[in-house]
Amino acid sequence: MELTVVRHTRVAVPKGLCYGRSEVPLASTFAEEVRALRNKLDFPFDTVWSSPAERCHKLALALEVKGPILEPALWEMDFGSWEGCWWDEIDAEGLNTWMSNFVKVAPPRGESLETFNRRVGVWLESLRQASGHKGLIITHAGTIRCLWANLLGIPLENLFRLPVGYGEVMRFQLGKDPTGDRILQKS
Numbered sequence: 001m002e003l004t005v006v007r008h009t010r011v012a013v014p015k016g017l018c019y020g021r022s023e024v025p026l027a028s029t030f031a032e033e034v035r036a037l038r039n040k041l042d043f044p045f046d047t048v049w050s051s052p053a054e055r056c057h058k059l060a061l062a063l064e065v066k067g068p069i070l071e072p073a074l075w076e077m078d079f080g081s082w083e084g085c086w087w088d089e090i091d092a093e094g095l096n097t098w099m100s101n102f103v104k105v106a107p108p109r110g111e112s113l114e115t116f117n118r119r120v121g122v123w124l125e126s127l128r129q130a131s132g133h134k135g136l137i138i139t140h141a142g143t144i145r146c147l148w149a150n151l152l153g154i155p156l157e158n159l160f161r162l163p164v165g166y167g168e169v170m171r172f173q174l175g176k177d178p179t180g181d182r183i184l185q186k187s
Contacts (some may be wrong), residue, residue: 001174002184003127003135003173005139005171007144007164009025009139017085017087019083020079020140029032033166033167035095038063040187043065047137049074049137051071051139052074063098078107079107080163081110102157105115120146121149127174141164151183152183
């Protein structure tokens with residue numbers, strides 16, 4: 001199956017705010033970004049999956065794709081009680097504990113990177129036997145990094161080294177088993 005993965009468009013969130021699952025407003029450039037994205041995508045798609053987050057679902061609707069299927073596995077990482085807080089106002093001890101082992105340690109009432117990656121990986125594996133030959137995934141930077149980690153065997157501690165821009169498009173071939181996985185394009 002050929003899968004095209006898109007990160008949602010820009011959001012109107014000040015730097016320094018912790019958000020993952022939080023609903024945040026889209027930037028005023030949304031319409032322009034949708035037009036630019038439309039030109040990068042190879043329509044039509046057999047199936048479209050979107051994170052349930054409004055910023056992803058609105059993009060799917062603006063692209064006028066069939067569906068889309070709101071897929072809970074595509075949510076961004078859950079930062080728990082830190083959601084909506086300023087990073088520099090989060091309890092320093094708790095933040096330092098998390099930062100020293102963000103792969104295994106979860107924010108309070110949130111999920112660890114390991115748990116997040118497993119959620120995304122289980123869903124990705126379920127697609128290996130799916131019908132259709134061309135799908136579109138609209139999601140978040142963290143989720144996209146987890147897709148890459150699962151496809152390429154990237155160690156989780158290196159995930160944040162992978163840049164994923166707003167509105168970025170990536171394509172890959174998902175084989176019936178991992179030996180058939182191929183990166184096709186990143187733009």
